[in-house]
Amino acid sequence: MSVISELVAALSPEKVLTDPDVTDSYARDRTFLEPGRPLAVVPAETRQDVVATLRWATEHRVPVVPRGAGSGLAGGATSVEGCVVLTLHRMTAIRELSPADEVAVVEPGVITADLDRAARAHGLMYAPDPSSHEISTIGGNLATNAGGLRCVKYGVTRDSALGLEVVLADGRVLETGRRTVKGVTGYDLTGLFIGSEGTLGVITSATLRLRRAPAVYPATIAAEFTSLRDAAAAVAAIIAAGCQPSLLEMLDRTTLKAIDDWRNIGLEAGTQAMLIAQSDAADGPVVAERMARLCAENGSPFVAVSSSEQEAEELVGVRRLAYQAKERLGKCLVEDVCVPRSALPYMIERIEAIAARHGVLIATVAHAGDGNLHPVFVFDRGLAEPPPQVWAAADEVFREALGMGGTLTGEHGVGLLKRRWLALEAGPVTEEVHHGIKRVFDPLGILNPGKAI
Template sequence: MRTTGETLAATLAAELPDGAVVTDPDLLVPYRHDQASGTEAGQPAVAVFPRGTEQVQAVMRVAHGRGVPVVPRGAGSGLSGGANAIDGCVLLCLERMDAIRDIRPADGYAVVEPGVINQRLREAAAAHGLWYAPDPASRDWCTIGGNIATNAGGLCCVKYGSTRDSVLGLEVVLADGRVTRVGRRALKGVAGYDLVSLFVGSEGTLGVITEARLRLRPLPAAPTTTVAVFPDLASAGRAVEKIMNVATPSLLELMDATTLAAVERFQPMGLDASAAALLLAQSDLPGQAGTAEAEAVASVCEAAGATESYRSEDAAQADMLLAARRLAFPALEHLGAWLLDDIAVPRSRIVETISGVERIAATRDVVIGTFGHAGDGNLHPMIVYPRDDPDAERRALAAFDDLLGLALRVGGTVSGEHGVGVLKRRGLADELDPVARSLHTSIKQALDPTGILNPGKALPLRP
């Protein structure tokens, strides 16, 4: 007699092409979880790899009819456990839906499937003299579907916004297999509720994205990068506040001393090991306008207490200067076990927040390297601790919760771009008032009444 899992797999196999259904436990292992540490992952019953909307509909109809949970998944580059498997679930892997269906320069948008790699879309747009702005650190392997599901950010958010600001329309398969198309083709429109924004950032709990219409912009000018070195974090924080009052940089990034030291050990680049903080700012304005903006940023940094500031002479040097920031995560990851946060706070509270992070590190006796998108207040305190040390892990988890509490106390949020997943559900519950929590529950009930879409993720969880 067949087991429930075998029957489910056989039913799905009858709906999908050969090779689209995987049940071998060994082959399922790399698909069970995303990159988040500190999260649990269950054992899926089956993974499916559809190649089109109709096949996604077929999967959802089968799952809906049987009451089987479905966990949508892109490249697994997430950092909150949002794509982690649930025991007995169907892993809906969208990586084979990777077509760039259309690029329309005259209308300023592209139409893509969810499995398209972010960088591949950027390259395809560039061939038309256009640019897709969202640029997560994982852009070389993360997918557009996952970016939309988490409302991913990146270094350019400070000027161009997060993924939501580049999504014009979506095709979505609902929990019962119905398909809907929301949004518009025009660059402007206000008719009806903003259902596009509802699905963006919903982490696969309200529907499965099978197509996206994404805004493209003109290619920006080669950037001019300004680097400023600070003797203390407070000076760097004050500089951030003032920079945003005199300029609109295309990125404004911060690294603290712990991060700088980790990067220099990981890949020696001649970074100032005595610096307490480093700010990197870029202007993508053309010609003299970019130079003037870079000089304005440098002047603000010097007035705030920078011991040194300089700007790039060409695009190659700008890329080299930014390389240190892009190495922050892998350099800290190299030091041991880790927990990565992504709190976002008002810019006027950055100094207070950074000071709070330092106190938490001392109180909990853990190492915390702070880097992030300072221009929009999105900080990434990364807790590093020895592997295979239960007491250190306990302290690290306590520090992680402390960081969430700190963000809320200064008027911030528990997640600026990584999403809630399973990692921050209690933090989200603390952030939302009772009415807002009930609204989340009501929306979920309306779109997924049987609760099969990515259960246990994203929604607020009371202790």
């Protein structure tokens, strides 16, 4: 019996996809990275499917690339030659949603925004909201420790995860964490899996913390600036004044132009940057006025307080379109550096200088309140991968961020894309420890090989 027919026997024919046209469509994420050809794709529907696939993979030493929606931006779900892509997107049950405990138990294929909507029906919310929340899955969010727009106030995915059910490489099932908001029995295995990019196990269920949704739509402002530096200074002032925004996003002119060309948002000629800020506090309108004043004091010639929920939602919607708009300009290398908040204005200046020096188009959006910047390096659509000057510019951006006490990746993950810079941030002891931990969970190295560490 061939290796694949053994997998079919362990699952069923309709759960082992081998048609190259089909398998190719599960081989890429949203990066330009060229995948290896998968042997097969398994769309798991139950935990048992995952167990059977991993037992088979262990027996035959077949690499397994776990996958959610494929909306990743770092190559974490890019398939490797001869692997099985284990896609969890069909496991979409919200098994439980308890308003009393403010907890949901969900399968990994649940779409992030769907969980949020389900929670809202009970006056709750699921706080983490990556820009891709309408397409991304909870499993992918957990695997990358996804951030989002609201994490400036509510933290990242890890801050909303209480417990996990994980299938290990050999098919054993591990339960981590608990259903309570506190608990210190044993090591923090929940935290260890979150952000491990599918290299330690496959998450088949998650117990997630929900939070009270604000009673009214957050008070929202938008401020235009004639320089990015001014916008970054306004961000620093808003944080320093203790405004505690629930959203604080920055978009540069290149990004705004791309959105304007696509959706006609009425961009002014002199606008070089825009800040969008929200406060969902009880005194949100007061805080919004204070943030508006700080923007004006830091040079914004035009600040608007949204007059309606619809207007505010449209504004935040504009921000969420940023990446898609930039994809219209060319192929994109999306970066994700994060710097200490006070360093934001300096990092912005460095990025502008690096773009000019290398003659590279860099469009930047930022979860500014977190110091998390997404400089997007746009290059010619005809090229298979970024030309040397883009890599050179990206390299400088990474080094600048690390030099300021920052990190290579705030929320997208290392994947394949940032592996070559990993050693700059994680020294040799860290690397030894990473590989030691990897061996505990996956001694044969079959889980998402070549990614993350």
